Structures are given as C-alpha cells and as structure tokens.
Amino acid sequence: MAHQIKTKIPNPSLTRLLAIYHLLEQLERENVKSVSSSELGKILGFKPDSIRKDVSYLGEVGNFGGGYEVLKLKDHICGNLGLDRKRRTCVVGLGRLGTAILNYDDLNENGFSVIAGFDSNINKLETITTPVELFPAHEITEVVKKKGIEIGLIAVPARAAQETADRLIDGGIRGIINFSPVAIKAKNNVMIRNLDLLGECMILSTLLAFREKPADQVV
Amino acid sequence: MAHQIKTKIPNPSLTRLLAIYHLLEQLERENVKSVSSSELGKILGFKPDSIRKDVSYLGEVGNFGGGYEVLKLKDHICGNLGLDRKRRTCVVGLGRLGTAILNYDDLNENGFSVIAGFDSNINKLETITTPVELFPAHEITEVVKKKGIEIGLIAVPARAAQETADRLIDGGIRGIINFSPVAIKAKNNVMIRNLDLLGECMILSTLLAFREKPADQVV
DNA sequence: TACATATAGTGATATATTTCACCGTCTAAG
C-alpha cells in the first residue's frame, strides 16, 4: 500500500468513497480510462470538492492536470479500504428476505462469502435448495466460532433479533448487519449496522410530510 | 397539534426519533407507562442528551420530574412527523428481494400500502401469488400516475435501476428507496434513499480493516 | 415541611463535516 492513512476518515466520506468505488468498477467495464472529480460528482450527486477531499484522505493519486486514472483510483481505494479482503458471512433467518440474501450473488462476487445459513425452524432447512450449508439456529455460536465467520446478516423477526445477535457475538462475530426494525445492543466491540426498510420508509414519509406543510416553518 | 415545529430537524435526529418511536410502540405493548431519556438512551445506544434534544425539536412533552409518558410521547412523535399518514407504495423488480418486500407485512401495518408490483418479465407476473396487483414494467409511469403512488421501492438489477427510477419519476412519484448498489440520479425534487446491502458490507469490512472501536450504531 | 434526588428543557460549547478559496501542475492549442 503506497500511502498510510493519516487521519480518521469521516463516516460520510467512507460512504461516498464506496459509491465512487462502485462507479469506477462500472467505468472500468465501459473502458473509460480517466475521470475527473467533477464528472464523478455529477454522476453520483456529490460536490466535486467532497470527492477530492474524500479521495485525498487516502493520499495523493490524481494527475494534477487531468483527473484520475480509473484503474489506479479504483485500486487505490480498494487497497486503502481493505476491500480486497475476503470476509466470511452467514445469514440468520431463512424467510423470504433471508433466502434472497443467500442468493444475492453480488456478495460473493465482492469478497463476502456466504458460508452458512441458520433458521430456528428445522423443517425449513430441508426445503431450501442452496449450495450454502444450513444449520439450526441453536448451533449459531458453535458454527460461527468453528468456521471463523466475521459478519452476520440478521433477517429474523424483530422479537428474535437481540437473541440472534447475542449468539453471533458469543461465537466471536465482528460485525452485524441488522435487517429488523429494532435496535440491537452490541457488546464486545462488535459493529452493528442497520438496514431498516420500514425505517427508511418512515424517514421518507416524514420528509414528504414536512414538504406538505411549509407553513409550519414560520419563525 | 399543540406545538409548531420551529426549527429544521437534523437528519440524524430524525433517524433517532424514529428509533425512539419504534421502541415506544414496543413499550406500549409491554404496558410500560413511563420512560426517561436515560432509559431510552440505554436501550437504543444513544446518549440521554441527544434523546432530550431530539424530542425537544418537536416541542415540550415530558414531565420535568418523571420522564415521558409512553403513549403521549409516541403520539407526539407520530403526529409531528406525519407517521399517521397513509402512503401508497409500489415494488419494481419481482425477484427474490422484490417478492420478499411484497410480502413484508410491517409495511402495511405501518401505513405503507403496497398496491402495485412491476416486473419486465411478463411470464413472471403469472407465477407470483400475491394479493397485490401486478403489472409489466412498461406500465410503471401510467400506473403510478393513475393510482397516485407516492413511494417506489426499486429492487431491480443495477443496470436497470436508473431507467426504473426515471419511469417512476415520470409518473409523479415523490420518493424512492433504492436497493441496488448503484446511485440513482434524481429529478423533480424526488427524494432518494439507498438501502444497499453490498455497500453496508463494504463499510463494515472497511471499519474492521481499520480495527476501529465502534459502539456507535450508524444508520 | 424540608431536603435530596431524578428529570426535562435549553443555551453554550465542542466536535465533525462540508464548503470555499486558492495554489501549483498538467494538457492542449496556437
């Protein structure tokens, strides 16, 4: 890795960098060789200033005169953000959402191997056809530990979310992505990220509601 | 409504308020009558200060001596954030994820009626059993317009995301939730929110790579 | 009653993030 990251990267910048990374992959497929911060910003909806600042957190990589080389910038982000590391993941809760995730090829294609699925309903395990190994939920802790799984995807009903998280954490999981609409309490420095469809709908609805009654904004 | 909202509510506060709202619903079911900012904070992983600040954006509602009344605070948030409004939604892309969303009862139970599903594969429309009306994708604009759909959930492959969004927007959609890992360009003041599993996995992976200490639940 | 304690609300302060302004460099055109 050419440059050490000197500063803590702000979370919003991280999000943008990953968006940039995705776009660079696409541009690479389209055989685009070079791209500028303003072009990236135009496409992604960010200001060019932000793009440059974000990228510069990872060290210098652009050409002063003529933008960024697509391949170089992509590898630069990949290397600095550790995107080249493989991570073992598992899915807990094999309802419609859980099985959708089991079959989400983008994960495997980007270094996130789904190597185990869990459900508390043992009968359900028989009926699902997948190359992923399936286990009953009470074996979560054991399997996570034995297989060295780092990331757990929780797609169980809300009432079971916390217990599921506890089992994953007991197994030594390092990060959790939680699809249920309830907050999960973390322990042992485990990182939690929420992907909450209902919550997003509500935020959207709220923002729309504010637009509907601008009169309330009177000072 | 008793109080007017005088100030713009910061986005992070909005997110926390919705988490608080969810928790209040749960507490109501458990017959808890009263709760304090520190109790809420403990459960949700926020600081009590933030909770109080967030709530106070909506006006005064607590009892100085003894916390918040669960029911009162819940109704207060609901009313002020417009959570009592019904919103018509549709799902585009009826693969595994799309059909999972079609069947996600939490949406309907919280005022988000899913009233249409779309897919470009007409044959697929025949094979899905659901009470939701299904249409071919080329009718998106027309159906959205005719049925007054406000929120669109995009669960199509990445390459089709932008075109799908354009059709929804042409139909007069007001907000979009995008499940694909690519950014969508918005027009006409349409609000876009991204729910990107791959992106979240990548952020998690990056944070793990940095070996940062987490504890904060970013949404 | 008097007092200690727990609490909500809020202005002030600190921190985080974004935006701005500017510099030096490269490229391309003449």
Next chain:
DNA sequence: CTTAGACGGTGAAATATATCACTATATGTA
C-alpha cells in the same frame, strides 16, 4: 515555446451536529 484553461490538493472558513452545563420542576422520604 507560450499561454489559457482545467484539474487535484489543501488549509481556512462555514455549517451541522453532538456534548456539556445549568436551571427549574416534580417526586419521594425523613
């Protein structure tokens, strides 16, 4: 070669958000 324009990098300023410190109020207890 010279010059004009576009671009990346970066410190400084502005804005947004989080945290702190304090006040006033209610509750419980001796």
